[in-house]
Amino acid sequence: xxxxxxxxxxxxxxxxxxVELRCDPISGHTALYWYRQSLGQGPxxxxxxxxxxxxxxxxxxxxxFFAVRPEGSVSTLKIQRTERGDSAVxxxxxxxxxxxxxxxxxxPGTRLTVL
Amino acid sequence: ILNVEQSPQSLHxxxxxxxxxxxxxxxxxxxxxxxxxxxxxxSPEALFVMTLNGDEKKKGRISATLNTKExxxxxxxxxxxxxxxxxxxxxxxxxxxxxxxxxxxxTLSVSS
Numbered sequence: 001x002x003x004x005x006x007x008x009x010x011x012x013x014x015x016x017x018x019v020e021l022r023c024d025p026i027s028g029h030t031a032l033y034w035y036r037q038s039l040g041q042g043p044x045x046x047x048x049x050x051x052x053x054x055x056x057x058x059x060x061x062x063x064x065f066f067a068v069r070p071e072g073s074v075s076t077l078k079i080q081r082t083e084r085g086d087s088a089v090x091x092x093x094x095x096x097x098x099x100x101x102x103x104x105x106x107x108p109g110t111r112l113t114v115l
Numbered sequence: 116i117l118n119v120e121q122s123p124q125s126l127h128x129x130x131x132x133x134x135x136x137x138x139x140x141x142x143x144x145x146x147x148x149x150x151x152x153x154x155x156x157x158s159p160e161a162l163f164v165m166t167l168n169g170d171e172k173k174k175g176r177i178s179a180t181l182n183t184k185e186x187x188x189x190x191x192x193x194x195x196x197x198x199x200x201x202x203x204x205x206x207x208x209x210x211x212x213x214x215x216x217x218x219x220x221x222t223l224s225v226s227s
Binding site (some may be wrong): 004021031033035038040041042043044045048050055056059091101102103104105106108109 | 121137146147149151157158159160161164168204206208210211213214216217218219220
């Protein structure tokens with residue numbers, strides 16, 4: 001079946017602009033995660049949804065970052081007033097239930113470059 | 116702060132060599148340990164989820180072991196092939212319903 005998809009695959013923007021990154025999880029998966037991988041680092045947790053609600057948003061670095069999942073499926077990560085330090089690969093993952101022991105299935109990521 | 120360490124950071128082997136990597140994680144509050152393989156321009160691919168001390172898992176030429184008491188896991192690749200070239204990530208979960216805490220990965224390069 002279809003895996004996790006993310007769009008766009010690449011996004012180049014200018015400092016100060018607003019961007020939206022989209023994630024389409026595997027159909028039926030209730031848990032959805034956003035991670036960010038900066039150069040030389042492992043993926044770092046941003047936010048976790050269980051259904052429509054954000055169960056844990058403790059990884060969001062500041063209030064410029066926001067994510068929604070209004071119908072419990074597609075999720076959008078929104079970044080306001082982008083900064084050069086936001087440049088990274090943004091990964092989305094979904095899992096059938098609550099994560100932890102469940103495999104998280106990852107999308108290919110969106111590479112964000114802020115000039 | 117929960118930290119996951121992987122070593123080595125990178126290595127280069129010849130086709131046919133066997134190799135192994137280490138993942139160290141907090142031994143307290145253990146829930147699960149995940150291994151992923153991430154090839155350039157592709158999605159990270161799940162290899163194993165390990166939950167019990169002493170677990171050993173195998174998938175083709177790749178296997179992994181888990182020691183939760185001392186907080187480490189080994190990933191072994193037998194007879195490396197060029198297609199094994201990738202970054203291998205381990206990730207730790209300390210309870211149900213939480214996100215994974217990743218190490219920085221080990222980047223493997225296999226020459227033919």
